Amino acid sequence: TRDPRMVERKKFGQKKARKKFQFSKR
DSSP states (O other): OOOTTTOOOOOTTBSSSSOBOSOOOO
């Protein structure tokens, strides 16, 4: 089941919360 405490929401410059593309952390 999904735990809402563990969810990472989508951030700017990323496809999803964890899948970064074409750059590292700025």
